[in-house]
Structures are given as C-alpha cells and as structure tokens.
Amino acid sequence: MIEILLIPVITAAVCYMLKNYRLISYVSLTGAVTLTGFSMPVIFSSMSSPHEIMGGMLYTDALSGYIMALVIFLGLVSAIYSIGYLEHELKVGLTDIAGMRRYYALLHLFIFTMLLVTVANNLALMWIAVEATTIVSAVLIGFGFRKRALAIEAAWKYIILCTVGITFALLGTFITYYASTAVMGTEGALNWTELKEIAAKLNPSTMKLAFIFVLVGYGTKAGLAPVHNWLPDAHSQAPSPISALLSGILLNTAFYGIMRFVSIVEPSTGEFFTGNLLIIFGLISIGISSVFILVQDNYKRLLAYSSIEHMGIISLGVGIGGPVGIYGALLHILNHALSKPLMFFASGKIQAHYGSTRIENVNGVLSSMPLLGTLTFIGALSLAGTPPFNIFLSEFTILKAGVDKGLWLVVGLFLLFVIIVFYGILSGFGKMLFGTATGLKSESAEEQSVKGAETFKLPNVLTNTTMIVMALSIIALGFKVPDFIDSTIKTCINVLGIR
Amino acid sequence: MNPQNYLYIGALFFLSGAVVSLLPLPKVKNYTYILSSLGAVSFAVLSLFLLFAPPLNIFSISISPIFEFIFCGDALSGFFVMVISILTLSVSIFSIGYTKDIGNKGLKGFLYNLFILSMYAVVMSGNIVTFLISWETMSVVSYFLVTFDRSEKSAKAGLIYAVMTHVGTAFIITLFFMLYKNTGHMDFSNIKAAITEVPDDVKSLIFIFSVIGFGTKAGIIPLHTWLPKAHPAAPSNISALMSGVMIKTGIYGFVRISMDIMGHGPEWWGVMIIVIGAVSSILGVLYALMEHDIKRLLAYHSVENIGIILLGIGGAMMFKSHGLYTLSAIALIAGFYHTLNHALFKGLLFLGAGSVMHATHTKNMEDMGGLIKSMPYTGLFFLIGSISICALPPFNGFVSEWLTYQALILGFKSPSITSKIISPLGGAALALTGALAAACFVKAFGISFLGIPRSSHAENVKESSPSMITGMAILALLCLIFGIFPGAVITLLSPAVFNLTGSYGMLSGKGVLHISETVAALSPVAILITMVITSVATIVFIFIVSGKKKVTYGGSWDCGMPALTPRMQYSATAFTKPIRMIFKRIYLPRRELRVSYIVKPFFVKSIKYSGEITPFFEKYIYEPVTVFIHKFAGKVRLLQSGSLHLYLGYILITLILLLIFGN
Amino acid sequence: MKNWIQVFSIIDFISVGILLTAIAMNALRRLESCVRAYMFNSWLLSFLIAIVAFMIGEAHLYMASIVTFLSKGIVIPLFLRKIVKQMKVTHDVEPYISNALSLTISGILVAVVYVSLREGIFVTGFSRNVLQISTAVILIGLFIMISRRKAITQVIGLLFMENGLFLAGFSLTFGMPIIIELGVLFDMLMGVIILGIFAIQIKRAFTSSDLDKLTILKG
C-alpha cells in the first residue's frame, strides 16, 4: 500500500529535476503507468477484504479501493492528455520548461494527496490529505505554468474558500473525536474503523453538530451549493487536464469524506437527519447549477456548473439512501468521473484550436474537427443525462430510490432541474458544435496547432485513443453495469453499512 | 424457425449495416441500405409471428442489479413492428440512390440503422427501463439526424426537438414511476396484472401525463412546435421515417399505457382525446396550408394525421368506458388503420419531396413548377401520395377516414349525452380537415408539379435514380392495395384490436367492408372497378359519337396579351389567400406592403409584399415561458457576483442556518 | 494547582481571552495591530495548551504547546509582517462593515453559538464553555474575512479561525495523536505561506491589494 503512495511522490521529484521537456512528459507517463500497475493488487485485495497498516492510520476497503481506482485511472488519462496539451502550450509559447517541470511535479503530488485521502483511516489524517489537495491544486491552478491574473484570482478564491470550509470540517472531526471520548474513555477514537464499531453508542446531539460542520466543510470542497462558489472559477481557469482531475475526482474525494462521516453519524442520529441534509444540499446544488448552466456563456464554466449539478445528484443519492440510492450515487461517481474529464479534455482541445473559452467564439466544431466534435457531442449528451449514455442509468437509479421512499417532491424537482440542465447544455454545446467554423484563432496559431499535430503524432494518437476509449465506455456503461463494477459497488455499500 | 431468430437476424442485418457504413471502403458502404432492407424483411416476418401468435418473450438481460432489459412482443407490438418494417423496407431502397452523392454518408448510414433499431426496440420493450432507454436512444439518434447537415438552422431545430422530447420524457418517467410505486413492478406485464391496485385518481393523473409525454412525441397541438422544425431539417429519407413511424411510437406508448396497461378509464379520457384529435387535425392542416416549404407542409400534415388517428383512438376509449366493445373495436381499427396508412403515404410524400429536392435543390414550392414533365414517376407517386393523404377513394387514406367517420357516427349509440354530442362534432372536424387537406394538396401538387417552371431550379431537372423510384413505387402500390383490400388489412389489425378491446369489431366480406351496426358498407375495389369500366365505356362512347378528332396544341389563354410568363401563374401564396382571409382569427396574418415610387403617387417603381402568419403557440405560449426562465436565470446569476466576501458570507449564513435549524 | 475546579476556570478565563482578542480584531484598522492581535491570540492559545498538558500530564501536549508557540506565535506573525512590509500597505481602510456594526455582529454571532449549541451536546471534558467559545472564535474569524477588503487581513481572519479550531481541539479532547497535530500544523503553515505568496501576486497582477478587484470571474 505504501508503494502506491511513494510512486507519485518519486515521479514528482524526478519530473521536477529533469530539464528536457519530452523526457519529463514521458517520465510522468511512466510514473502514471507504473502507479496503475502497482495499484492493481492493492485495489483488488481491498475489494475482497479490508487492510490496515501503520497502526490503523492507513486502511483500505472496497470504498477506498473504488475511489482509489478512479484517482489512478484519471491520473493516468490526465498524464496522457497532458503530454499533447503541454507540448501545444509550449509550442505556442504559453509556458516554458520551468512551468512544465512545476506542472508535472505538482500533478503527481496532486495525485498523491488524493490517494492519501482514500487510504486514510484516521479522520484527521484524511482531513490533512484533503487540505493538502487544496494547497497543491491551488498552486497548480494559479502557478501551473502560466501566471495570469484570472488564474490567480481563481486560485485565491479557491484556496480561501476551501480552507475556510475545511476548517469547519476539522472542527467537526474534533467534535466527533470528543463524542468518541465519552464512549471510549480519554483515548478517544479517530480511526474510522473504530468509530464505525461504536457509532451507535455516540451521543446523537454531538454527532449532529459534528455532521453539520463536516457537511459544510467537506461540502465546500465537494462543490455543494450554496457553498460551491470557488468551483466554477477554479475549474474554468485551471489547465484542462487539471480541470478534469478537479471535476472528475477531487470533488469525489471530498464527498468520500462526507460518506465516511455519514456512515458513522447515522447509526446514532437516525437516517432522517443526514439524509434530509444531503437531500437539501443536493437539490439546491442541482437547482442552482441548472440555472447557471442555462445562461452560461463560457463553456468551461458550464462544465464546472455541471460538476456542481452532478455532485448534487450524488449527494441526493446518498441522502435518499437505501441500497438503491447509494448504489446509484456510487455508480454516478464513476459515470461522472468518465464523462466530465472527457468533456474537459475536449474543451481543452477546442480552446487550443479556437483560442477562446466563450461559447459565442466557437463555431462548427463538428465540421472543423469531426472526431473531437463527435466525442464532445457524446460527452455533452451523457452529462445532460440522456439515455443511452451512462449517466442516465445512475440518475434513474437514484430517481427510483426516491420513488421507493415516496419522495415525489424531490423526484419532481430533480426532473425539472434536469430538463433545464439538458436545455442549457444542449444549447450551449449545440452553438459550438454546429454551424461553419468561423471563430478560429489567428492564422498563425491555427497553423501552429496543425503543425503541432504533425510534429507530435504520438501524443495526439495517445490522447485521441484515450478519449475514444472513454467515450466508448460511456456508451457501454449506459447499457450494462459490468459485473465487477456491480460487485464492487455492492461491497462498498456493505462497507458503508448505511441503513 | 423460432420467431426470436427473425429478431436476431434482423438486428444483425441492421447492426452489420451500421458497421459496414462506417468502414472506410466506399464500395462496401453502398451495401448499407441493402442490409437495412433485408433487416426490415426479417422484422416483417417477426411481426407476423407477433400478430398471430401468443405474446412472446424475446429475451432479457440484466443491466444492473436494479434494472434489466426485457424485450417482448404481443399483437400490439407486432402491428407497430409491421408498420416500421414496411416503411423501412421502401425507405431503405430509396436511400440507396438518395444517399449516393450525399456528404458524410458513412455516419449517416450508421445513424440510420441505429435509428430504425431503436424504434423496433421501443415497440418491443417489456419494462420501464428498456422502454426509456430505447425511447431516448431513438430521440438522440434522430436528434443527430436532424442536425446532420450541421447548419445553425438545423441545430436550432434540433435543440427545440431535443428539449421538447426531453420534457415529454420527464412526464413519461414520472408516469412510469407512478405505475411502479403503486404496483411494485417495473415490467409491463406485471404492472398490467396489478393495475387494480392503482387508485382511480392516480390513474387519471397517469393518463394525463401519458397524453403530455407521448403527445409531445406524436406532435399533438400544442406540443407540436418541434415537429415542423425538426422534420424538414433532417434528410428526406429520415423525415420519411420520422414522420411515418417515429411519431407513431408516441401513439404506441399512449395506447400501451392508457388502453393496454390501464385497461379503461372514465369517459372523459376518450372525450379529451377526441377533442385533442380534432384540434390537432384542424390546426395542423390549417398551418400546413400556409407553408410553402414542401417539407414543413408535410410535417404539419403529420400533426393533422396524428389528430385523425387520435379521433379513432379517443373514440375507442370512449366506447370502451361505456362497455361498448364492438364499437370500441371499430374505432380502434380506424385509428390503427390510419396509423398504418399515414406511415405509407407520409413516407411516400416525404420520399417524393426528397426526390424533388434532390433534383431541384430547393424546398420552396414557389420555385418549382412543371416538374411532372421532367420527373414523371416522382410526379405520379407524389400524386398518389397526395390523393391518399386527402382520403380520396380508392386509396388507403379514404378507408381509414371512412372507418373513423363510422366510428364517430356510432357515438349516438353510447348512453352518455357527452359522447353523443362530442362524436359527431369530431366527425365534422374530420370533414373540415379532409376538405382543408384536399385544398392543401391541390396546392402542394399543383404548384410544385404542374404549370410552367417558376424558377431556374425547376428547369432542366432530371428524374431520380431507379432505386429512389422503386422505393416510392412500393409505397404507392401499397397505398393502392391497402386502399382496395381493406379486409386483408383489418385481418392484420384485429389481433391487436382484440387484445385491447375484447372484440373483433366487425366482419368483413370479400372486398366489402360491412359494418352491421350502421348497415353501412364500403367497397373501394368496386369503386375502382366501376371507374375503370366506365372510363373504357366513355372512351368507346366518345369514339362512337365523335370519331377521331384533331388535337391542336397552343398556348394557354392569355387574354390576348403578349406571352404569359411563369411569374403570372397563380402562386402558392395566392392560392391560399382566401383561406388565410377566412381563418384570419386563427392565423393572425401580418402583411407588409412596401412601395417605392418614381413620382409619388403615380409611377410605382417597385412593390414589395411580405406577409406572414403569427405562429400562435410559439408566440403566446413558448416564447413567454422561455423569456421568463431566462430572465429569472439572469437574476439568479447575480448570486455568483465574483465577490469573495459574498461567497464567504454564504458559508457563514449556511452554517448559522444549519446550526439553528439543523439540530 | 491541585484544585481542579480552579484550573477549569482558568481554562475558561484563557479561552475568553482568546475570544476577546478575536472580537477586538474587528475594531483594528492598522495591519500591524492586526498581526499583533493575532500574535497575542496565539500566545494565549499555546499557554492554554500548556495548562491542559500540565493537567493531564501528557508530554506530547507540552511539545504541541511549544510548536504552536513557535509557529503561530512567532514564525507566522513574522512572515505576515514581512508581507505587510512588502506590499506597502499599512491600513485596511474602509471595511465593508463599520466598526460598531462589526462589533455588534460579532456579539450576535457569539449569542447564536450559545443558543444553538445546546446542552445535550456535551458529553465529557473540562468545560462546557470551550466548545462555544471556540466555535464563536471560528465564526468571528470568518466574519473578519467577510468584512475586510485586504488580502492580508483575510489571511489573518483565516488564522483566527484556525486558532479557534486549535482551541477546540486541545481543550475538548486533550489533544490528538502528535502526528496528526504536526500534520495539521504543517498543512496550515503551508497554506499560509502559499496564501502569502498569492497575496503578493495579487498585488502585482491587479495593482492593488484590495480584493474588490477580484471580481472578474463571475456568473
């Protein structure tokens, strides 16, 4: 287990020391691939039975294995995508070799911090890891490889809001610890595994208070409205592969924290308390993001709001609860982690091609770049929750859970918001995809991008293959949840043991 | 052979058609549509099994532990499979020639095959999830096809289509959930078995939701606005499928939920459907009259015909609620018969329009004219389509409308005064619709095919390729056959009708439709034979009376003025002017006359006339709603004003509220 | 010292002191004084940790006290002072909310905390007041962040929040495992350093140390 934490750190260090840009790229890729290889046994063994090391500080079970797998997968695809992306940026002079070194080092550190979140058993350690993700990714956004006022603004807001939020999460963690001391004596428990065992004995009032702080805290980080405000700024200003990571998995790692807390809070407070809070946060998130998606004029921000929407849906799923609701929520995490990065990758390419993130400046992607356009189209429809793509299935599962519990108002509002989202996404991306390509960046930039495509064939092939594979899995998951995912999710539900 | 195998073989044909189409081999690509037509044949065989054999479970696989795919079929599915198969066969043959010089045809062939498969999937879905996934796949693929030419106009049409469909789907999801919640089952057969557990008012709510949800797809007024935009935007072979069968899946869904699963409801369900049908048919054809874009015109006619179909189905529901099963069966036969017919003639007309546009490169009828001379086959088939859609004997549209009239007149047999009054009024609406449709197609055919070419588009055009003509010929022939042998068609319909109403409705003699309830009879074949015999007799008679006479060809009557020009012909706008004036309360026409003078007010240099009708539903229903939503969204947007302090404030306020109320 | 109850009230006494320094922050305009208030606040905090350590006789808590004193009481204030000098601003003039109102709101926040954190919450520990006080300090820290314009004052607000957090951490639970405490401290230190760097960058990029300019990203 330790090795998978070490590999990204080592990769980061090596990347920072190298001077040749191509070498850095491929070292980073090798690091990501190695990480994938080494993580396999860890993930598989965690699926079958939980493991603890370092005196219970680190721990893996199915749920952490699940999220870890997603982190590693997205880390890998981001590393692949980064090669072509950064080489293009380098070509057009938006970054330099120092920027690249910093970028790749931080990228792998970022992966490390997220992995740490998933394996932390100690809730305070988890908090440390989450805060570390904030710091690393804020630097990635603000200083990734280019210093721009907007990026700094976004990073500042990101770090301030998330740190403030997360401070409350720590307070919640302390209060949890405090509650546990009443049960365990002076040496209270902070390990999730121990807390889980005594969860039913904890003082409900204290745990309620703890959960409120944790929810607001990690909720800020997970992008739940109304404390989501950093998210659109940070996602839109980050480099596309980083946006993909932020959106696809970082939010989920924060939500992972909430889920861990739910499973220890719920036995004492009863399901309605946590459930209702999560449902309310979920619905507000979906509602607010739907409205913003509708009037959005910047496609990266649109995607960011869509992330808020999807986090809302996940929260709704967990809030509705029951095996079906949680199944839907966990499936949704996976689906969102496939669709959203695909869209951010695509938007990165579009941005490189058109030189703008404003929807009105982009036209006719389908005719100028048919493959990319098609992938974007698939991604957009998937995000909009349209069958036969993956997200529909998980959304429908969550809806069914809601109906099972008779939450008609929730179901109705959800459907209403989803329609608005659908309209917003389709009109936004429709404007970009159709028509004739007129808004191309200046001649020279276009030439360079063409030249870039010729000179760096391999990265392009890699990127395109990755994106095609993601798109195909989006479609495949719309028709069938493979057995291994199915059994993983079921094990996760058992691990959480919620209701 | 096992009936399932026909499905597998058919699906295999379509899938291989889809794959072949994507192969980068131009020679092989051309086989796509041949594969699709073979698939259609295979499904047609399957449909016969479904129609005449007991309900069939085809296969089921699990999607996730919570959901599974179930495909099954009964007579109702079988009927719709048959409709889809017939149209698919001829459209596929048409497409071989039609897509020859179309750009990006690989993708198109791929989507085409998927589209057809998804429609089959919809009508054979056995549970909620399967239905929804198939349904939305169908919508998404057709959305891709609508936006296929990637122009901004198509994109807008596609957007409206996709969003409205999505709203419809939301209603469908909700109604499915209501069924699921009250019965505890997700597959249709179990829901049907447990339907008594659903309270009556919930049933009524489900009914209303199914009207809205499926009606959006079917294009009933006022949920039709996507239809005249989306259908013209798609390539013509796709429009034929969309108009011919895709909107019928809305009818399928509605019948499946409201008549099959829920059995029967109170009288007002049927009355409501009749009213919707009447309004849709009249307004649909009225709007069609004002269109000069040939495909938009046809699209509005789809609204009209859906209305006519609903008159039949509404009648069936109404009679069923009174326990008049025979009458119900007659009405349902009328509705289904028209469903089949509409698929045929609307498919034919869209293919004809496609053929014309292929040759003239314009959709505007005012730029056509005289095409019947350069495109004789297309002209003939379009004429046959026009006669069929106007319900003129001896073609198929006539039979189904006649049956609809019979069913509506039979309303006097029902015990309730509402039914008694509403049904003849439905009949009157149908009469008005029929007359308007005739006017519309005199215009459509007369302006585009007759007269002298109105613009350079219509000059030097060539007849379409043999495969396109074959595709149309099949449909034209079927229009005639289904028109003169109604008995055979009713045999195909009756299993489905029996399942839904518990009666076969009526007996049909050889070549004569006989309704014992009204002692009414109809024999289209006799009408046809009479006309043929009398024609021969007339020719003989004339020969005897006058012998052979000289025929001189001259110019048309020009009042003795110098030569007529094409611009002096009656235009489509002029043709419909009286109707525009008579129905001005509905059209709310706007006209603008711009005159520029050389010497005011005596010497006019030019007069520019422009006129349009107000799209009532868009302007007074949809526009205000979208404007409101956008305004509201604009207000909400201020929440994200960019001020970090404000955001921190949100955190503080959220926390305080949670602390106060959360505990 | 043997008298436990007396010790309890000492803990209360010190925590009230922490709360008062936080409230006082609301009235301070000079950045130098703000930093000084924070320094004083941190000293009180480390003193409190030391008393808790004395009470339960845990060696690692003494270490925590020292580390807190060094990092929060000395390093961070020095770092902040350096940044203040570098940014060449001395005053946070014209806050969003006037002094008097700020003080009132701080009072309201304290009241809200006392009202909403009801009896049933307390299960064990030395003092019932500490949790309320620390929560109040955190909220007041947040409020400072809301009411001030300068990037640097926001950082100070954040630091006050963290002190409140530590207050809760140490007084409620007699401390965490040492590795956690160090981890948390390290994270915070890193955070503050990064924020400091960002603050300088903001000054450079937006030619102002006011956060008002940071409203380009919206909607």
Added chain:
Amino acid sequence: MEYMQFLIVIIFSPLVQGVIKKLKANMQGRVGAGVFQPYYDLIRLFKKDMVISGATSWIFKATPYIVFTSTIAAAMIVPVITTGSNLSMMGDVIALIYIFALGRFFMALAGLDAGTAFGGEGSSREMTVAILVEPMMMLSIFTAAISAGSTNITKIAEAQGIFYSPSHILALSAFIIAVIAETGRIPVDNPDTHLELTMIHEGMLLEYSGRYLALMEWAHYIKQVLLFTIAVDIFFPFGISNNMELSGLAISFSTYLLKMFFMAGMMALIESTRAKMRFFQLPSLLGGAFILALLSLLIYIMMGK
C-alpha cells in the same frame, strides 16, 4: 335491372339543366332556349376538334375522364327510383361525398395545370368553397344518418318517414345551401358568367375544349342531379319504391320527376331572386348554414327528433 337506375340520372341530367335554364329565363321574362339545349351543346362539343395548352401535362387529359367516371360511380350508389339495389354496398353517403371530392381534386389540379392565373384562381376558390361546404354537408347528413341509424343512403331513404321534425328542417335548409354551393349557383357562383374576376367553376374549365369540355359539363350536370337526388332521398324520399315491381316503379319514377322539377324550380327561383355574393361574404352564408346543421344535430341529440 335495378342496377341500371343510375342511367336515368346520366341521361336526364342535361334535361334538368335545360329545365332550370328555361324556368330561369321565364322568371326573368325571357323566352330562353329550349329545355333540350344542353343535349345539343354536348353533342356539338363532342364533335369539335380540341385545342389544348402546350403547358399542360397528362393530368389535364386524365381529369375529364376521372371527373366523369367518378361522378358516375357516385351515381351508382344513389337510389333513384328504387331502394332495392344492392349497389349501395359500394359505399355510403360519406363515400359519396369523398367520391365527389376526388373529382373536385382533379378538377382543381387541372385548373393549375395550364399555368394561367384564371385556372389557379378557379382552383383556389373552388377548394375554399369546398372547405366551407363539406363539413356543413357532412353535419347535415349526420343528422339524417343518426336518426336513421345508418349512413347507408338506401337505408336512410327507407327509414325516413314523411314526418318532419325541427332537426330535419334545419338540416334540409343547410343541405340546400350546400347543394347551391356545390353546383356553383348564385349566390355562391354564377354559372353563366365568364368574367374572370367572379368565376369559380368556369375558371377551372377555361382551358378545356371539345370532348373534354363536354365530359366536364356533362359530369357537372350529373353531379347537380345527383345532389338533388340525394337531397330528396334523404329528406323527402316518399314515393320511392323498394322493389322492382312495375307499378311501384311507375309511381316512383313519376314522383321522382316531380321532385326534380320542384328542385329545378327552386334553384331557378333562388337564382332569379338573389344576387351573387362577394367571394369573401361567402363564409358568413356558409358559416350560417354550418350553424344550422350543427343546431339540427344538437336538437336531434337533445330532443331525440
């Protein structure tokens, strides 16, 4: 033998036209042509050569045959002097209206075929009038059909007694107006005019000559008589025979002649006493008739008579 009764309509239809013209002339104080003048006209037309516009297509040439044969097909359905014919199996009264519509459809197409403004104008107006007339006609027939319990015109004729209810009188008045409009008579159309701006029916026929014109005219006469016949069958069928016995047929035939004479007289009277309406005033006339038909139906349903 009973299948041949439609020949009566075909053979006597020009005579009815002649009678109407003669009566009209007399009412207007003219002598007028003889009642057999339409026959002479038809024969003359049949014997003439034809001039056809070069702009026309096969539609133009097929139309006279389609119009003529469809009218004859309609004639076969209608019981003229006996209800004993089985030809009503071919179709009912609804089919009848649609068979007429088939002829009209082709006539309107032929109007557009030559590419002149007159033909187009005629077609446009003809179809507009049809829009107003068809629902009204259908509704008035519905009243009769519902009260007879059948849409089979023979059955309606058999079921109808000589007793008149309010609903029948209203339906009849509506039907008469429909007949006027369908036969192109004043006040809807002026059959005698060839003034471009007012003609409807004649506009469509403008390009026809010789035997085609003869067929079209004859078909028009037949349609006129058929509509009269339908009116009498539906609303006052007394006297019509229900078998093929000679005595009954004799009575039936004579009453039929009387009724036709009566109808002809009524048409002549209306034509002589009314002025032609402006085209855009027609909706109010025909709309009024529609209301009459609607009222008749409602009255029947509500009151049962």
